[in-house]
Amino acid sequence: MPGTPDVHDVPSPAPPRGDPRPGRWQQWQPWVTLVLRVGLAAVAFAAGLAKITDLPASVRAVRAYEILPEAVVPLVGDALPMVEILLGVLLLLGLFTRFAAITFGALMVVFIIGIASAWARGLAIDCGCFGGGGSITPDQTKYPLEILRDLGLVAVSAVVAWWPRTRLSLDDSLGLAA
Amino acid sequence: MSTPPRPSKANRREDARAQALRLKEEQQRAARRQRTFAVAGLVAGVAILAVVVALILGQANSTSLDKTAAPASATASGGILVGKDGIAGKSDGAKAGAVTVALYSDFMCPICKSFEQINGATLDQLRESGDIVMEYHPVSILDRAAMGTQYSTRAANAAATVADQAPDKFLPFMTSLFADQPAENTVGLSDDQIAQHAVDAGVPQAVADTFTKGTFTSWVGAATEQASKDLGQLGTPTILLNGTKLDAKVDWRVAGALEAAIKAAQG
Numbered sequence: 001m002p003g004t005p006d007v008h009d010v011p012s013p014a015p016p017r018g019d020p021r022p023g024r025w026q027q028w029q030p031w032v033t034l035v036l037r038v039g040l041a042a043v044a045f046a047a048g049l050a051k052i053t054d055l056p057a058s059v060r061a062v063r064a065y066e067i068l069p070e071a072v073v074p075l076v077g078d079a080l081p082m083v084e085i086l087l088g089v090l091l092l093l094g095l096f097t098r099f100a101a102i103t104f105g106a107l108m109v110v111f112i113i114g115i116a117s118a119w120a121r122g123l124a125i126d127c128g129c130f131g132g133g134g135s136i137t138p139d140q141t142k143y144p145l146e147i148l149r150d151l152g153l154v155a156v157s158a159v160v161a162w163w164p165r166t167r168l169s170l171d172d173s174l175g176l177a178a
Numbered sequence: 179m180s181t182p183p184r185p186s187k188a189n190r191r192e193d194a195r196a197q198a199l200r201l202k203e204e205q206q207r208a209a210r211r212q213r214t215f216a217v218a219g220l221v222a223g224v225a226i227l228a229v230v231v232a233l234i235l236g237q238a239n240s241t242s243l244d245k246t247a248a249p250a251s252a253t254a255s256g257g258i259l260v261g262k263d264g265i266a267g268k269s270d271g272a273k274a275g276a277v278t279v280a281l282y283s284d285f286m287c288p289i290c291k292s293f294e295q296i297n298g299a300t301l302d303q304l305r306e307s308g309d310i311v312m313e314y315h316p317v318s319i320l321d322r323a324a325m326g327t328q329y330s331t332r333a334a335n336a337a338a339t340v341a342d343q344a345p346d347k348f349l350p351f352m353t354s355l356f357a358d359q360p361a362e363n364t365v366g367l368s369d370d371q372i373a374q375h376a377v378d379a380g381v382p383q384a385v386a387d388t389f390t391k392g393t394f395t396s397w398v399g400a401a402t403e404q405a406s407k408d409l410g411q412l413g414t415p416t417i418l419l420n421g422t423k424l425d426a427k428v429d430w431r432v433a434g435a436l437e438a439a440i441k442a443a444q445g
Binding site for chain 2: 055060063064069074075077078079081082083085086096123124125129132134135138174175176
């Protein structure tokens with residue numbers, strides 16, 4: 001029957017997924033994500049390095065939130081900086097970009113909850129996000145700023161996780177599954 | 179019943195080509211999956227190793243306070259008691275009902291210096307009259323503000339060494355260190371400068387020479403960790419009156435405010 005597609009036909013290339021309008025966004029997206037990914041990597045590195053050079057301070061910063069039981073406080077304080085550095089490495093290399101972005105974003109959500117909880121309980125602490133942490137005077141607290149910054153990082157992570165394909169990434173050059 | 183049309187030669191060729199293409203794509207997908215798993219395994223392995231190393235490093239510098247070599251006069255919570263005579267570790271002779279004033283400070287903390295300058299003389303007087311017993315907690319929370327030289331720890335180790343070896347010079351040495359406090363985010367005083375302050379305060383040269391051995395470095399770390407556990411949030415200066423945090427409403431910058439709070443604690 002003329003007009004009906006022949007099942008043996010070689011399938012024509014499927015329309016690209018995601019944005020139905022091909023063109024400028026698809027052309028730019030790998031570059032946009034590249035910039036965002038490297039930006040996230042820089043933040044993760046800065047946070048991790050600042051903490052790992054003073055692990056006792058990292059433990060004290062975790063303890064100051066008064067959320068986790070004392071048994072796990074040292075574990076989290078000691079491991080967190082390394083986790084941040086590792087996420088920074090993945091994001092910088094563009095290796096498992098989507099996984100790294102989702103994990104980083106989830107970490108930020110956890111931090112936001114922690115900061116908001118400290119704020120709600122009337123604690124006067126520094127978030128310890130980039131080293132330091134612990135008790136400060138009430139007029140030195142910057143909870144809204146700290147939460148806004150982390151919300152911004154969540155947004156950027158979401159963009160990278162949604163469009164993880166980037167230029168200059170190991171995902172690409174190793175041909176890994178997304 | 180109609181028989182399906184016999185496929186033409188061209189059709190068969192096309193058929194075979196499509197099948198080959200599908201097979202190839204499938205193989206590529208499988209290879210991609212395999213590669214992804216292999217790399218993921220490698221990355222996960224490296225990550226686990228790195229985190230374990232971090233945990234080991236963290237555990238290494240968190241010996242508990244009771245397992246470190248403490249200055250002779252130190253309390254179980256990492257403090258140095260000073261009573262009437264102004265000698266580290268000697269707290270006798272105070273009046274009945276004397277208030278124990280615990281002071282957590284870091285030698286690099288500017289507000290601790292202010293506290294010392296504003297309230298040091300008053301606290302000395304109250305201590306000499308037997309109204310209070312001082313409990314000094316030299317902690318090291320500002321090591322990161324010394325460009326890698328760990329000034330807070332070095333200074334606190336020196337203070338602990340003096341408390342241990344020249345207990346009557348403990349107070350003048352601390353006063354001297356605060357008076358010459360380096361700015362934050364500088365390398366801090368050198369080991370030689372710290373030793374010179376000690377000698378100037380009357381500490382024997384032989385004792386000052388041992389500062390660089392770091393005899394009480396791990397005690398300082400453990401005492402700081404203990405302070406963090408005891409206080410929840412360790413900031414400096416922190417003042418406890420008979421174990422209770424000084425009310426946040428008491429502004430110790432105002433003359434007489436701290437003394438009034440101490441009198442109130444005396445009951």
